[in-house]
Amino acid sequence: MVGTALQRRLIWRTAEVVDLVDETPRVRSLVLAVPGWPGHQAGQHVDVRLTADDGYQTQRSYSIASPQSTDERLTLTIERLDDGEVSPYLARELHAGDQLELRGPIGGYFVWAPALGGPLLLIAGGSGSCPLMAMLRLRQAAGSTVPARLLYSSRSLDEVIYRSELARLVAAGSGLEVMLTLTRAQPPGWTGLHRRIDTEMLQSVAWSPAERPWIFICGPTPLVETAASALVDLGHEPARIKTERFGPTGG
Amino acid sequence: MTMSEQELRLDGNAAAGLLQEVFVHEVTSVRGACARCGAVGEMGAQHLYMTPLSPGAVLRCTSCDSLLIVAVRTGGRLRVGLQGLVWIELPDEGAAS
Numbered sequence: 001m002v003g004t005a006l007q008r009r010l011i012w013r014t015a016e017v018v019d020l021v022d023e024t025p026r027v028r029s030l031v032l033a034v035p036g037w038p039g040h041q042a043g044q045h046v047d048v049r050l051t052a053d054d055g056y057q058t059q060r061s062y063s064i065a066s067p068q069s070t071d072e073r074l075t076l077t078i079e080r081l082d083d084g085e086v087s088p089y090l091a092r093e094l095h096a097g098d099q100l101e102l103r104g105p106i107g108g109y110f111v112w113a114p115a116l117g118g119p120l121l122l123i124a125g126g127s128g129s130c131p132l133m134a135m136l137r138l139r140q141a142a143g144s145t146v147p148a149r150l151l152y153s154s155r156s157l158d159e160v161i162y163r164s165e166l167a168r169l170v171a172a173g174s175g176l177e178v179m180l181t182l183t184r185a186q187p188p189g190w191t192g193l194h195r196r197i198d199t200e201m202l203q204s205v206a207w208s209p210a211e212r213p214w215i216f217i218c219g220p221t222p223l224v225e226t227a228a229s230a231l232v233d234l235g236h237e238p239a240r241i242k243t244e245r246f247g248p249t250g251g
Numbered sequence: 252m253t254m255s256e257q258e259l260r261l262d263g264n265a266a267a268g269l270l271q272e273v274f275v276h277e278v279t280s281v282r283g284a285c286a287r288c289g290a291v292g293e294m295g296a297q298h299l300y301m302t303p304l305s306p307g308a309v310l311r312c313t314s315c316d317s318l319l320i321v322a323v324r325t326g327g328r329l330r331v332g333l334q335g336l337v338w339i340e341l342p343d344e345g346a347a348s
C-alpha cells in the first residue's frame with residue numbers, strides 16, 4: 001500500500017496479452033503481462049492508450065478485475081460496445097501476443113482492502129462488476145470473512161459477467177451473498193429480482209445504516225446516481241458510499 | 252443521440268491518472284476544500300466531466316457544483332486551473348514518522 005502510494009511518476013508501460021477469456025457474448029477478459037508492474041489495490045484502474053498508424057491517439061479507463069498479486073500480471077474485463085471506438089478493438093481484435101500501452105495503477109478513492117472491514121455492500125450494473133470482482137477476489141484470497149453482499153443488475157442471465165465464479169465464491173461459505181436482478185429477460189422459472197435497481201430493492205438488500213456498511217457502486221452513470229441517492233435517502237452516510245461512474249454506457 | 256450533462260458525469264476518481272501527471276502524488280484519495288461553499292471532501296468523490304473527445308477535464312464540487320479544477324491539453328501543454336480550491340491536503344513526506 002505504501003509502495004503504491006509513494007510510487008512517483010505514472011509511466012506508460014507496454015503490456016502483452018497472454019490470455020483471453022470470453023465471459024459473455026459481449027464481454028471478454030484480457031490477461032496482461034506487464035513487466036515492472038508494481039502491484040495494485042482492489043478497485044484501482046488503468047488508462048489504456050491506443051495509437052493509430054497516423055499518430056492519432058485515444059485513451060480510455062478500465063478497472064483492474066484481478067486482485068493484488070506479485071506476478072506482474074493483471075486482468076481487464078471489457079464490454080464491447082459495437083459503436084464504440086476502443087472497446088470493440090480490445091474485446092474483439094486483440095490476440096494473445098499483441099501489445100498494448102497502459103499506465104497505472106490509478107486511483108486511491110474507490111478501493112477496498114480487508115483491513116477496511118465491512119459489512120461490504122457492492123452494487124454493480126453491467127461491466128461495473130469489474131472493480132467489485134477485484135474486491136471479492138481479494139476478499140477470498142485473503143481469507144476475509146467480512147460479510148459481503150453483491151447486488152448485480154444485468155439485462156439477462158447470459159450477460160452476467162463472472163457468473164460461475166460468483167457461484168463458487170458464494171458456495172465457499174465465507175459470508176458472501178449475491179443477488180441478481182435481470183432487467184430485460186429472465187429465464188423460465190426465474191424467481192429472483194427482475195427490475196431496475198430502486199429504493200425498495202436497496203432497502204431489502206442493504207444492511208441498516210446503523211451497521212455502517214462500506215458501499216461501492218459501479219456501472220453506467222444513471223444507475224450509479226440512482227443507487228447512490230437512494231442509499232443516502234435511506235440514511236446511509238454519504239462518506240461511506242463510494243461511486244465509480246463508467247459514463248453513459250457500460251451497462 | 253444527445254446526452255444530458257448528467258449522463259456524461261463521472262467521478263473525480265476517473266481523472267486520477269490526469270491529476271497524477273500534475274501532482275505526482277495520487278490526489279483523488281486526499282481531501283480538498285471548495286472555494287465557493289467550503290465543503291471538504293475527497294477529490295475522487297467530486298463530479299467529473301471528461302469525454303474522450305474533449306481536450307481536458309472539469310472537476311466540480313458535489314455540494315455546490317462550482318468549478319474546482321479545470322485541466323486543458325493544448326499545443327503540447329497541460330494547463331491546470333485551480334481557482335476553485337482553497338486547499339488540498341497531501342501526505343507530508345517531510346514529516347518525521
Ligand SMILES: Cc1cc2nc3c(=O)[nH]c(=O)nc-3n(C[C@H](O)[C@H](O)[C@H](O)COP(=O)(O)OP(=O)(O)OC[C@H]3O[C@@H](n4cnc5c(N)ncnc54)[C@H](O)[C@@H]3O)c2cc1C
Pocket residue numbers: 045060061062063064077078079080081083084085086087088127130131244245246247248249250252253254259261264265302303
Ligand atoms: C474509471 C473507469 C473505469 C472503467 N472500467 C471499465 C471496465 O472495467 N470495463 C469496461 O468495459 N468499461 C469500463 N469503463 C468504460 C470505458 O472507459 C469506456 O468508456 C467504454 O469501454 C466505452 O469506450 P468506447 O471507446 O468503446 O466507446 P466510445 O467511442 O467512447 O463511445 C461509447 C458509447 O457512448 C456513446 N457516447 C459516449 N460519449 C458520448 C457523448 N458525449 N455524446 C453522445 N454519445 C456518447 C457512443 O455513441 C457510444 O455508443 C470505465 C470507465 C471509467 C471512467
Ligand SMILES: [Zn+2]
Pocket residue numbers: 285286287288289290312313314315316317
Ligand atoms: Zn462547493
